[in-house]
Amino acid sequence: MSNLRFSSVTKIFGHDTSKYVALDQVNFEAENGQLVVVIGPSGSGKTTFLTIAGGLQSPTSGNVTISGNNMTSLAKKEQTKLRLNKIGFVLQSYNLVPFLTVKEQFELVTKVKKNNLSDQSLYQLLDDLDIRSLVNKYPNELSGGQKQRVAIARALFTDPEYILADEPTAALDTERSMAVMSLLKDLAHKHDKMIIVVTHDMRLKELADKVYQIIDGKMSVYEG
């Protein structure tokens, strides 16, 4: 059973007078098979948390381990490999390459990574996200919500073990948000994935297995 664990992780931006503590002694844990939602207002440190979880930046102090392996001690190349093979990122913006059609966004992935979803599973995924009819469109021909759903499909296409999503439902209406969340929940439960969603949207906590709350860089288990 693999897990992701933050122990006393602190992230400080700037130094001396302009010091800013974005994450303050954060403890966090998620396991495969779980959909974990981190809720917090804008500027609370959600994106910082997620990028540290994905190895895009390192903490100022504290430890991040993935299945017991210290993340920060990995070489740059291995972090890249880890992201390619094990992590699916859904980011707030620039998820899609502007000059590739939806279909080509997936094709690009196959150029750098061999074992991805089968065509059949991909089409199933596209149907689940209701974007199958968009495969020949370019990102600038899509609505914000459509783009977001394509980005989710793009992240799931590599069949990652961990999915890290930053406000994945920001551009979606309630119905679509819930559809996306139940898709993610299904993935967690049926395919034993670890899914971490950070959001300011309180509604998303309904479907989560575990909810954290982050305020001013301080993380705690949410108790509604």
Add this chain to the structure above:
Amino acid sequence: MFLAIKEMKHEKLRYGLIVALILLVSYLLIILTGLSTGLANLNKAAINEWGAKTIILDKDSQGRLAQSYLSAQTLQTTKGSKISQYNSLVTSTGDLKENAQIIALSKQSFIYRNLKATTGKKFTSKNTALVADKFKKDGFKIGSKIKIANSNVELRIVGFTPRATLSVAPVIYTSFETIKPLNNGVVNAVVTSEKHQFQDAPSNGLVLSINQFINKLPGYSAQKLTFNFMIGFLYIIIFIVISIFLYILTTQKLPNFGVLKAQGVPTTYLVMNTLAQSFIMSVIGVFLAIVFGLLTSWFLPSEVPIVISTMNIVLTSVGIIIMSLLGSLIPIRQIAQVDPYKIIGG
């Protein structure tokens, strides 16, 4: 390659413009290189036909054939083929007129042996001449009489020889006795087919390798330098054009590259992609430039001395492609340095 090609297909206008710029500069390069070679040939082609290694001139000649008068003493101590040179306007019946370089040789010399007659034969007796192809183009024929201006000397053409130009004038090869009335039997230089050893250089002689001699031809080096300067400048322009355009295009794509990196796409993949783009663009640009260059040389009147040789084409193409690959170094640095977090965190 996938990203490179998809992007260029999607952004035809942008990349088309860069290709057009590469095309224009490459075209200019090919034409200039062609002209440079062509003009150089007009200056020296005849010398190349001689098959000579070394030339011995008078010490005070500054390497100029026309200013070199070898003394009897120098001649005695020098082995090789003597040549005399006389520059004059020549005329023929009708309006035919030509400024020519008359070179006198012995029939026993290696130069005489190395010369080829494409039509007719080489000169044999007094007052016969083997002349440059150029005369034929201009209407002279075998058997035509040519008169040397301001003299009574009259020659009969017995053959034509290719690539016979010296200092931008067609050459007339004839015997020493023919031009004796013109130059009083002065010998201007001795040419050898072997590398001349310096220890047996005659005391009043100036020994030059043929390349040194060519570089001292009037105006030759200055012209070469001017062309090389322009050509060098165009290579720099290609480099800058590619650098600037790719820099701007890459800057625009940087957020996407950052996210791709976050998603685990290796930096080398993105870098190869940018290299591929500059390679593809320069190959297309160069190819079109070569086609246009060849068409131009085809349609230009034959007076324009442009020589687009395979060698020139290969060197120019390689030069341009290398320049455009170098031009993508700055964008590559941008890509290598973009921090995915900076884009996502922003």
